[in-house]
Amino acid sequence: MSRHARRRESPRRAPKAHWLLLALSLALALAGLSLNGYVEHIGAEGSGPHPVTDERPAPDEVVDGGPVQRLAADGTVTTRAMPAKTIALTFDDGPDPRWTPAILDVLRRHDAAGTFFTVGAQVNQHPDVARQIVDSGSEIAAHTFTHLDLTAAPAWQRTAETTLTGNAIAAATGLRATLMRPPYSATPDAVTVPAYEAMRQAADEGYLTVLADLDTKDWSRPGVDAIVAAATPAGGAGAIVMMHDAGGDRAQTVAALEILIPRLQEQGYRFTTVSQAMALPAAPAASAGQRVRGQALRFAQLGAGWLAGAMTWLMLAAVVLAVLRLIVQVWCARVHVRRVRKLSRRRKRYVGAVSVIVPAYNESANIEATVRSLIGGDYPNVEVIVVDDGSTDGTAELVRRLRLPNVYVVEQENAGKPTALNTGVMFARGDILVMVDGDTVFEPDAIGELVQPLAEPAVGAVSGNTKVANRGGLLGRWQHLEYVIGFNLDRRMFDVLQCMPTVPGAIGAFRREAVVDVGGVSTQTLAEDTDFTMAIIRAGWRVVYAPDAIAWTEAPASLRQLWRQRYRWCYGTMQAMWKHRRALTEGGASGRLGRRGLSYLTLFQVLLPLSAPMVDVYGVYGAIFLPPTQVAAVWLGFTLVQVLTAAYALKLDGERYGPLWSLPLQQVVYRQLMYLVVIQSTVMALVGDRLRWHRMTRTGAATAHARTNA
Known part of the structure; x- marks a missing residue:
């Protein structure tokens, strides 16, 4: 092409607004992708900060106390245990579109209820399943936004995790969650100093920490009989039982519930929520502002996920097109080289x-x-x-x-x-x-x-x-x-x-x-x-x-x-x-x-x-x-x-x-x-x-x- 000058004209000034629009669009895209990156890669299970190595035990009143723990601002610890013959089935990591409804169906058929410690990002993905939990008579609670190990996270990130989870639950169900279980937690005697500090911060933000009496380790799929055995309390004691309704194949968990609930009901056990068992107030209604923030968060997360998926497909398409283009170019170049060589032999x-x-x-x-x-x-x-x-x-x-x-x-x-x-x-x-x-x-x-x-x-x-x-x-x-x-x-x-x-x-x-x-x-x-x-x-x-x-x-x-x-x-x-x-x-x-x-x-x-x-x-x-x-x-x-x-x-x-x-x-x-x-x-x-x-x-x-x- 040429670089030749043409007649002199007085054109309109080139538009500038599109550069601002482009910059804003790219900034929003990066923000959206960053949100998706946080959900999928920073805070996601197995991708977050590495657990700390501080294994010092928490104060005695925590380690020796019951699974429901209220940590006051002045350092006072109040714990409670489940009444006898009372079981609170708790389910972590959901909601899951397949396994959570299956578990709710088992609970309904056996006239039982459970407490579901939900991951906020999952709630945003499946708000209808979160509503099913509440509508079925079960209880919804917080399990952080991305299943982050709170013991290894800075204070600001802990606050963000609990706040975002609360907003997500509020948008999906209209309720303000008051119960929280830290990821990677188990029974009170396993609480370390870093875990205690994370629990204290959650308490300052209005959450009551719920640990477990019995950890079934059903996430490892040990077999139905092993899950049933791990969920059965000894000597007629009450218990908070930890199970999972997401994070993989939970068929064994569903099958174990079909055996566990009727068997223990025949022994006089009742299955209820943590709040009902402890005579705690029901989850209050969320404020309008929290519901709006939750809806905005949900749309942002879904949009970010869609954008990340679209960009992945765009990158894949660009790579495929580039490869096809290169193949065609090289093939045509070889054909053209042979043609030119053939013609060059002529005088x-x-x-x-x-x-x-x-x-x-x-x-x-x-x-x-x-x-x-x-x-x-x-x-x-x-x-x-x-x-x-x-x-x-x-x-x-x-x-x-x-x-x-x-x-x-x-x-x-x-x-x-x-x-x-x-x-x-x-x-x-x-x-x-x-x-x-x-x-x-x-x-x-x-x-x-x-x-x-x-x-x-x-x-x-x-x-x-x-x-x-x-x-x-x-x-x-x-x-x-x-x-x-x-x-x-x-x-x-x-x-x-x-x-x-x-x-x-x-x-x-x-x-x-x-x-x-x-x-x-x-x-x-x-x-x-x-x-x-x-x-x-x-x-x-x-x-x-x-x-x-x-x-x-x-x-x-x-x-x-x-x-x-x-x-x-x-x-x-x-x-x-x-x-x-x-x-x-x-x-x-x-x-x-x-x-x-x-x-x-x-x-x-x-x-x-x-x-x-x-x-x-x-x-x-x-x-x-x-x-x-x-x-x-x-x-x-x-x-x-x-x-x-x-x-x-x-x-x-x-x-x-x-x-x-x-x-x-x-x-x-x-x-x-x-x-x-x-x-x-x-x-x-x-x-x-x-x-x-x-x-x-x-x-x-x-x-x-x-x-x-x-």
């Missing part, structure tokens, strides 16, 4: 007079090297027409002073590059038209290599191979790699699939007949080369790629210049895609362009870049919450594929592998700049704004390259 032949058209606007830095490289090549019968498009830096006079044969200067008022190209076409005498940017330097054999495919009558245009002249520094290396990959993989693929969307403005050859067929170079888009190429294909002509036709161009030397260049390219390409959208439903060459070329551009140059910010947010989420080895493996695998792809493209182009070291760094700054360009272009296209042409400041890099390699 080059003269295919007609060539007119080289050079539209120039303030190109004094490179125009001399450009013209000399064009006229000094090995192809005979070449004329060069420099169309000065209202330059103010003496470009036209500089060319005239060269006094080179077959070099002509045409001057016009500033009207834009497409108009300058069409002016050159009118003055050109050759049947083959080579269009060149004013900062491009050709290799001596470039014109001869470029025009050879036009020996086939069906070929209407040929893309050459553009290389970056100023490839020093990170920015130069990144653009160099991007050009090499784009020309040696993408363009080879487009050639084989017969859907080449762009012949670059830096180096391209056209059959005059094809140019006339489409009415010349269009002025309707900013990507005139893409628009022009698509029009030629839709007119029935083939467009091919000549990798050995090499031209050197000056790439942007700063991020600001790069932004302006790519912004115009991207915006103009979107214009051209929209203009030629009917190719999607047409047949023949036009249909191939539409269904292959336009679909490819839409997917890989618009949709995937638009989703890239979310991919980066997901990457931050993964770096924070996922196992470091997993994150490192994914990043290294992705980088390795990129490096191998770039290495293959460099090999095809006969380039050194040295710049590959800079490729991993491309993921920072450069990649973000590229997708922000797509976002800005999309917004501008949607709001219907117009984009002015930005001209890149020349430094003479192409000229310097020509002198170095002379």
